[in-house]
């Protein structure tokens with residue numbers, strides 16, 4: 364992961380908030396935690412303010428009243444974890460992607476967190492899943508040489524769509540977004556020679 | 567804890583020395599003595615609420631009081647944004663470039679890598695300069711003219727036509743982010759540069775980039791969330807007035 368994960372915790376209990384912070388710190392995850400002890404304004408406003416990728420909310424603060432909104436486009440991509448104090452009733456927690464029982468032991472909670480973060484792809488199980496594949500390296504080489512997506516597709520006999528998927532994965536894995544940034548990476552890793560680059564790099 | 571008007575300015579710096587650069591943008595320099603924030607602002611004729619809100623958004627990254635910031639005067643805001651641009655171009659950017667030049671001094675890196683980084687950083691500087699020039703030459707003058715018109719209500723037909731020809735929506739739509747290359751540079755330096763014998767200069771560069779990035783983010787937030795709505799409101803007032811006046 365290349366960016367700090369923003370986590371918003373909505374929980375009244377200070378002790379639970381601190382406990383969550385301690386557990387999260389052991390996950391090998393770079394995160395920033397913002398805290399709201401209750402929803403004064405709307406949930407929507409909190410999301411706009413903190414722009415979290417993950418929300419961990421007390422079940423009572425984010426009750427099933429709000430359920431109907433879950434499918435709204437404003438929440439696509441957002442992961443919501445519900446804090447519960449007992450084994451939850453299915454229909455009270457269906458608006459959460461995951462639940463976390465704070466009455467559980469430390470090791471159980473650590474496992475739960477681990478499972479959740481692996482499932483949503485914020486923590487990887489194997490360490491090497493972030494290195495680029497050979498195919499991706501081929502694409503990266505051609506990007507650095509200044510070829511367009513269409514040209515790359517032709518050269519490698521794959522569809523433009525596939526090229527775009529490769530590029531997305533390259534950017535995600537390396538944490539480099541721009542063509543000139545990828546070019547620098549390609550040179551540093553000897554995927555291309557600086558002599559091969561035609562004149563000025565474009566972008 | 568937010569910065570409060572009755573705190574001593576010297577204590578503000580003790581609390582958070584990163585704020586010095588921001589405070590300079592208001593024309594306020596070191597040598598505060600025992601003066602409070604309020605007194606220093608009065609001395610330099612800086613509007614106190616404006617100063618406090620801006621400084622506090624830097625001090626506490628979760629603090630961004632849109633409602634109260636929408637009360638700012640457009641010309642004040644633009645003066646601040648302008649000073650910020652100057653700071654980037656005249657100070658921060660050359661400083662980073664200097665550090666990059668120094669990378670080969672201790673033989674930590676090959677000349678080739680230095681050239682590569684320098685070249686990349688210059689492309690970034692070029693992008694940033696274009697972005698800033700567009701704002702300084704097109705957008706800010708427009709906003710200032712609009713404010714001027716609304717204050718004086720001078721009904722010069724030519725000016726009114728000029729103002730009608732542009733809208734802040736144009737700016738809003740193509741106001742691109744200038745952080746992508748910086749983001750890339752961070753990862754290149756942190757992850758992909760060959761390990762140097764000594765990374766002290768690299769550390770300095772990274773530190774500068776993180777600071778610049780944070781500053782740019784705050785700056786863009788102010789432009790998008792404060793300047794644009796303030797100007798939108800002014801445009802509405804302008805339309806109302808200019809439509810009422812049949813002579814135009």
Ligand SMILES: [Fe+2]
Nearest residue numbers: 647701785789
């Ligand atoms: Fe700007």
Ligand SMILES: [Fe+2]
Nearest residue numbers: 701741786789
């Ligand atoms: Fe801008």
